[in-house]
Amino acid sequence: MTTTFADLGLSDSILKALEKTTLKMPSPIQVQAIPHIMAGKDLMGLAQTGTGKTAAFGLPLLHRILDLGHPPAPKTVRALILAPTRELVSQIADNLEIFTKGTAVKVAMVVGGASLFKQAEKLKRGADILVATPGRLIDLLERGDVSLHATGYLVLDEADHMLDMGFIHSLRKIAKHIPLKRQTLLFSATMPKDIEELAETYLQNPIKVQVAPPGKPVERIDQGVHYLPNGDKALVLKEYLLKHPGEQALVFGRTKHGSEKLMKLLVAWGFKAGSIHGNKSQNQRDRTLTEFRNAELDVLVATDVAARGIDIPGVRYVYNYDMPNVPENYVHRIGRTARAGKEGTSISFCAPAEMGELQAVEKLLKKTIPVLGGAPWAADVVAAAPKPGQNRGQRPGQGRGGQKAGSQPIQRAAPGKPGAKPQGKPKPAGGNFAPRRSEGAAKPRAAGNRTPR
Incomplete structure (x- = not known):
């Protein structure tokens, strides 16, 4: 009945x-x-x-x-x-x-x-x-x-x-x-x-x-992971976005600063993109969300501030540009697609320093996310990866190691292997969009000054 x-x-x-x-x-x-x-x-x-x-x-x-x-x-x-x-x-x-x-x-x-x-x-x-x-x-x-x-x-x-x-x-x-x-x-x-x-x-x-097992993502979402260095993420994201022109995509970054820089880079590349995060005023965030809902924007770059409760039916693709440092947030991020009975696609980018986050997500899901590109990072590569906050020196559009977009990737020999060349003072690997402390994991402050509010 x-x-x-x-x-x-x-x-x-x-x-x-x-x-x-x-x-x-x-x-x-x-x-x-x-x-x-x-x-x-x-x-x-x-x-x-x-x-x-x-x-x-x-x-x-x-x-x-x-x-x-x-x-x-x-x-x-x-x-x-x-x-x-x-x-x-x-x-x-x-x-x-x-x-x-x-x-x-x-x-x-x-x-x-x-x-x-x-x-x-x-x-x-x-x-x-x-x-x-x-x-x-x-x-x-x-x-x-x-x-x-x-x-x-x-x-x-x-x-x-x-x-x-x-x-x-x-x-x-x-x-x-x-x-x-x-x-x-x-x-x-x-x-x-x-x-x-x-x-x-x-x-x-x-x-x-x-009404549903906690942490269980919508079954209609096709999930996949692409293993790549931080410095290559922007160009690979560009390639994916060009494959579905006119279809709306939500891109999740970990930090306010990184998300804003990524949005500006996408705009420079010709995408109709906007961003919402804790550094935006309420009017700015409301205006950007309205533009995205009205299909005036094709790409919305956001921190996890947008992962909960925001219902935007037109979103077909969700990109985890940075892996979430709280595994449950993955479920909420990808839940922004496949709304109202529609199907959706979620693609995650995993750098060496994010293997732990990806493994935590797969443990929560109780399954392995299909690999779309690259291969899981080896333990020694993960151990040598720069920790969050150490790779901030790269300009937008550069590939790994700081080379310009479209140039040949620099091949770095592992320490102790034959053919390794002295490199002098090591430069930070990766790019501006490397994972750092999450916007939502701020250090405790006076309750009255906490953001976002």
Whole structure:
């Protein structure tokens, strides 16, 4: 028997709003989660991005808030939804605005990179639902611009990514402002030990719902890996992109600086490319994402800030220009393709220093990724590879060892082998786009200054 939204007990006003959306039938995560949330239970939901998690927690929250029948007090918040990135916060808020059309429910969002004064002014009137990044919310709490003393609902969306980005201290600080008597919902695509501990800390006898094995990528995605030095990655990426002109591609780099330089290089080569990362303002990121969604850009270069929750149906290809240093992020990256029943392709570039990251990904997937080019790096090559941050001296477009694009690769003899020539002071191998410390793995700082927000 097919379950409908009406079968889940949602109010007539919400059902009426849903009629004007593309949501006709509830997804598996919505069927499982909504009844428990409506009953006031704490819940831990395990589901990959793109499965309808926002509606799974948003619709029952709206139902319960509508039952209150009166507006929130000034500066107070009834329900708080925390998400790790500005893009995800914006997407959640946009969806909630659609669901609340025609009702008196007020939805607000606060993120870094936008006017703190304007956000504080909006919160003066109070909000039924506040969607926020942790850093900016702490800024507003410390200024006294918002109060969580009347917050009865707390939602942690993409909780695993929040932990990856070092937001655990921010979560602890925020939780102190929220009453212990509350309903807490935690949604995550993976279930590492840290998430289990987080659930034990903040959830009371939670109901656990799961619609797909954590970490399992979409089956419709063709995956492959290309083994090559860092200095060759840009040219090989160019060759791949030229094979599918007019089809959109998402390229993931590890660092803000490297992603920006790669984007500029692609533009110089004639590609319609843009970039989003933590150094971009919120307006810049929103504008670039809009251009990509509208097919005004063919290539979007991004750090892992774009890997979670961003639904861009036109993306056919995902390139892991740098391997992610958190294996679960691989699943989220490639999940940006094969959306809405379509097929997709994921191609990863693996340099010698990234063999460990690739092996961690394959361990998570419980399978070996097919080889598209090159061969797995030998242990001695991996051991001799420059560590992250050591190969920054190469200009864009150069091949390995710093030679110009299109020149013959420099053949380097291994130490101790016959024919080895003295090379003087060794030069850094690889290129500007070598893996360095991840944008999301920043050193701990004051919670109020954390980026991205």
